[in-house]
Amino acid sequence: MTILKNLHQELSRFRLRVLAAAGFVLFCFGLLASRLVYLQIIQHEALQERAESNRVTVVPIVPNRGLIKDRNGIVLASNYSAYTLEITPSKVVDLELTIDELAGVVEIQPRDRKRFKRLLEESKNFESLPIRTKLSDTEVARFAAQRFRFPGVDIKARLFRSYPMGEVGSHLLGYIGRINQTEKKAMDDWSEEDLANYRGTEYIGKLGLEQSYERELHGSTGFEEMETSAAGRAVRRLAHQPPTPGNTLMLSIDIRLQALVEQLFGDRRGALVAIDPRNGEVLAFVSKPAFDPNLFVDGIDADSWTQLNEDLDKPLLNRALRGTYPPGSTFKPLMAMAALNSGKRAASTVIMDNLTYSFGGRTFGSPETDRAGPKDMRLAIVSSSNVYFYSLANEMGVDLIHDQLEPFGLGRKTGIDVQGEVTGDLPSQEWKRRRFRKPEQQKWFAGETISLGIGQGYNNFTMLQMATAYSTIATGGLRFKPRLVREIEDVVQRKTRRIASDALEPLALKPEHVEVIRNAMNGVTLEGTSKQVFLGAPYTSGGKTGTAQAVGLRAGEKYKDIKADERKRDHSLYVAFAPVEAPTVALAVIVENAGWGSGSAAPIARRVFDYLLLGQYPSEEDIALTQQGKTFAPVGAQRRALDVPLPGQAAPAASAAATASTPASAASTATAARSAVPAAIRSASGPGAKP
Template sequence: MAVLKNIQRELSRFRLRLVAAAGFVLFCFGLLVARLIYLQVMQHEALQDRAEANRITVVPIVPNRGLIKDRNGVVLASNYSAYTLEITPTKVTDLDATIEDLGKVIEIQARDKRRFKRLLEESKNFESLPIRTKLSDAEVARFTAQRFRFPGVEIKARLFRSYPFGEIGSHLLGYIGRINTAEKKAMDDWEEEDVANYRGTEYIGKLGLEQQYERELHGVTGFEQMETSAAGRAVRRLAHRPPTPGNTLNLSIDIKLQALVEQLYGERRGALVAIDPRNGEVLAFVSKPTFDPNLFVDGIDIDNWRDLNENIDKPLLNRALRGTYPPGSTFKPYMAMAALNTGKRDPHLVIQDNLTYSFGGRNFGSAEGDRAGPKDMRLAIVTSSNVYFYSLAVEMGVDLIHDQLMPFGFGRKTDIDLQGEVTGDLPSTEWKKKKFKRPEQQKWFPGETVSLGIGQGYNNFTILQLATAVSTLSTGGLRFKPRLVRDIEDVVHHEDRRVASDALDPLPLRPSDVAIIHNAMNGVTLEGTSRAVFAGAPYQSGGKTGTAQAVGLKAGQTYSSIKADERKRDHALYIAFAPLDHPTIAVALIVENAGFGGAAAAPIARRVMDYVLTGTYPSEEDIAKTQLGLTSAPIGPPRRAEDVPLPGQAASAPAAAASAASAASAPASGASR
């Protein structure tokens, strides 16, 4: 009996365990069914979308960047395709070892590694980054044969920006470069559509017109919707939208004139802006020294960056846009115009110029070579009398000077189509209060007004401001916003959209007053400080030389004591317009630390106006001597501008023969001092 009871008890326990096991299996099976129902029914659409996303890849197609052309259709910025070797860091186990092994297949220099390291620091680690750019066909073939050894490394075809004229016009063109972290962060504030347009894009305009007209030049990104296999290989294309290339910028710049001016400066520093006063179109926009924008396209290496950034001549500084200088005597015609406009001085009033002006117990002198004697307004401008304009400044006062000259564009931005323009300084009592923090510095002293009359003191302006001011003066008050881009060509619809130029309200200048100033500025070129430079010119022009102190003199210091330091010598300036009656060009320029404006700056202006008005190009001898500041009127037989090849291009045989014949038949002329 006891044995039977034990057996029954064991069977009862077994049945209980069996039921428990069956219940557990059923419970698990129920969970599985519930999960399947949840996935198949509740999550059907979401999982289907995810599966499609895994199967379908959307690949952005970067558009061709728009071209930049000069006024004659010469291409200044274009694109070309080249192969790059790129690494996706997240797909590489040992980055340093991979780069080392790659160097055994394709040449990778130390600067390539440094650039890659910098890009790696600036970019997100899942991005594809170039370790080598512009691979040759042989290098592409060598890597392709051993690609299996390098997971995460691939060859890509990329579009590269090209600036065929190198350093010429670099400050106005600017350059493009890889989008950095700060720019990516700024994109967070963009509209979603704009952000989407930059997917797949790694480059953006960094400076100059490339930056200003980025939206126009970039184009619209296209895409390919590709079906991929489980291994990630493309199977077929499901959808396609081609990219829309960027628009073309047609500039007002004449690149041959731009190149001529940069050549005339030689190794000297300075800036020049030439404007068509009839519409504000900029014909030349020069800042010297220049730089090669091609260095920045695929990431500038540290050695070139150091050379540019630490160069004492500051080649990266856009002197025409951001450099500010005292205008010196080029300020005097505007002072005279203000005196006429306000009735502060009759043009026939004669002031005795004894070469010294005393005010507040201090003597203000004149430049070496000035002649004493009685001078009216015209003669004061022609001979560049300091005493005449010292006294005029005191009579007018700083605030009246400010109010009369600001409408010419002094002390405010011109709104040219470039970013980074500075305002300069046109002083007033209110300006000084804002400029300085300490109360004792904020008060305007009467003695500070004296030097304003000759363009010194607190006066500081850009060459662009001087150019717009002389443009306004030349037309008798017509004003335009200066523009580098004439029109934008829509390459898809083949339509041109006019950009230049916005007319501003004209200044209410009396024609009789304007005629007085024009006559005086014409006298500068006929009998004044630039007469030797414009001797024999086939047109009449108006001009004014300027010689401005680069540094102020300390108490007891003489100017001769600082002449030994080249960078402390006076700046040479010149403003001009021509033809006299109906101006089609206005020019302002500076040659830093070059001394007298009539000797260093005016000769460059003469050759610019010869080019624009007569279609002539200076001789090689003339260019060489002008670079050294050793010319006045042009020397040697001039050439026809149309016969001179663009920089880097050879002259055609007919043009070369015609130039040689012209040189053989033309009479020689000596330099006029």
């Protein structure tokens, strides 16, 4: 009985174990079945996409960057392809050893190592970085034969930007460079569409038009879908969308004129901007010294960067856009227009000029060349009378001067189509309160107004602003935003769209007042300070010289004491327009620390007018003398402009003339071209500026 009972208990336990085991097995199968349902049904689409991505690789295809051409079709920025030797740091065990071994296969210079190290610091570890660019075919073949030795190192075909004119027009063109980490972070805020368009792109516009028109120049990125093996090798192409090349920028700039002006500056510092006052097109946009944008294309080396960045002449500063200067006597015609427009002084009012003006216990002087005597408005401009404009500034007051001249574009951005423009300074009492923090510095003193009348004091403007202001004078009140790009060509659709300058609301200037200023500025070229410069010119022009102090004088210091330091000498300025009867060009030019306006700046303006209005190019002798500030009217036999080769060319490019967007003659190019404006570095001010 006991035995049967024990047997029954054992069988019960056995059945429970079997049931538990069966339940566990069924539970496990249930888990497997549910997992299978989850993977095969619920996660089907996601897993299928992942599986496809494992065998399909999407390779972005970078588009050709758009060209940049001048108004006559001459190419200023283009592209070429070359091979680069690139390293992916995450795939290399010993980076230094690998570079050392690579140096035995292809030439790797110390500057290449420095550039690679800098790029490594700025980039992520998994990005491919160039250790050598522009490899020759021999170097490519040599590396290909030993490629097995260098895992993580590869040869890639890249597009490189080329600036065939070198330094000519470098500040307006700008350059492209490798996208840095700061720019990558900024790109995170872009839309998904814009961000996708930059996949595979490693370069972006950094300065000038390359930066401002990046979206137009970049184009649309294409792609290839490639089926790959388990080892990652391409098997076949599944889909393909070609890239769309960037659009072509057609500038209003005449690069032959641009090159001439840069040559006339020589080794001197300064700027010039030329504008067509009828439509705002910029014909020349010069900043000297310049730099070679080709240095930045594949990453500038540390030595070149240090040299450019630490150069006292500041070649990286765009003086035409970001430099500000006291305008000196070139401000006087604008003051006269403000007086006429506000009714503060009539053109016929005569002021006795005794060569000194006393106010608040201080005496304000005149230049040595000035002559005493009674002067009306015209004679005051022609002879560049300081006393006349000292008294006018006192009568008008700082706020009225500001309110009258601000509409001419002074003290604010002109809105030109390139980034980085500064505002300059057109002072007012409110301006001074905003400018200075300390209460004792915020008060405007009546004596500070006096120097404003002759373009000194707090006055500081870019030459772009000065050229724009005199364009408004030349047209009798018509105003336009200046533009560097006149057309954009879609190279795929073969369509060109015109980029018109934005017309601003005209100023209500009375024709008789405009005529007074035009007549006086014409008198400057016939009997005034630029008479010798425009001697024999077959066209009429209006102009005004200016000699602005670069630094102020300390108590007890005389001007002759600071002339020993070249960088403290006066700046040479000139503003002008031509022809007087129907102006088609307005310009402003400055040559830093070059002295009298008639000695350095005005001769450059004369040669710009000769080029634009007559199609004439100065002789080599004349260019050499002008570079030294030793000319007035042109010397030697002038040449036909189109017969002079462009920089880097042995002879004029016939094809450029054939593809010109304006009539292919220097004279007709001249009719289309207009004004040159210099922009320069901000300088301190002081009284007693010369004409």
